[in-house]
Amino acid sequence: MRKALMALVGTIGLLLGPALPVSAAGPIPIVHTERVQAGPYGITIGFSAWPVRAMQSLDLLFTPDDGIAGKSGEITVTAPGGAGEESGALVRHPRQREVWGLDVQSLPEPGDWTLTFTVRGPAGEGVGELRHLNVLEQPGPPLALSWTIGTLPLFGLIGLIVVAWRRTRRPAAVMAAA
Secondary structure (H helix, E strand, O other): OHHHHHHHHHHHHHHHHHHOOOOOOOOOOOOEEEEEEEOOEEEEEEEOOOOOEOOOOEEEEEEEOOOOOOOEEEEEEEOHHHOOEEEEEOOEOOOOOOOEEEEEEOOOOOEEEEEEEEEEEOOEEEEEEEEEEEEEOOOOOOHHHHHHHHHHHHHHHHHHHHHHHHHHOOOHHHHHHO
């Protein structure tokens, strides 16, 4: 009876364990901050990696001086030279719910990026910019070289399967005689 009870408790744990919220990740380590004044709202921008490099994932946290309660906002990310813009609502960071943020975001190319914030709250609407966010070259080898090296084991596996298949296949003459 005791073994059956332990098995039942273990099964319930395995079923419900993945459904629990992820809290083991802990707070995001902020290694660099910048300040932006968006009208009446001061915003601290925290970066989880510094210096920022192209194609490198990082967390961005946006913390208004008096918190996010009663406020909403938008962020516009402008590529170097104004080549492209991407806008979206400022939402709570998935791992630090008391601030706005972008989780594992990456900027695709090096150069001077601009982050524009529009914040609406009790003191009205404010717009502020973080200009000249210098994004450095992508770390490591070029992307094409990385993909080529990464797919070599796949090509080796395909070759191994083809050789094994050809060696284990019975010739048509042997199959006809059987």
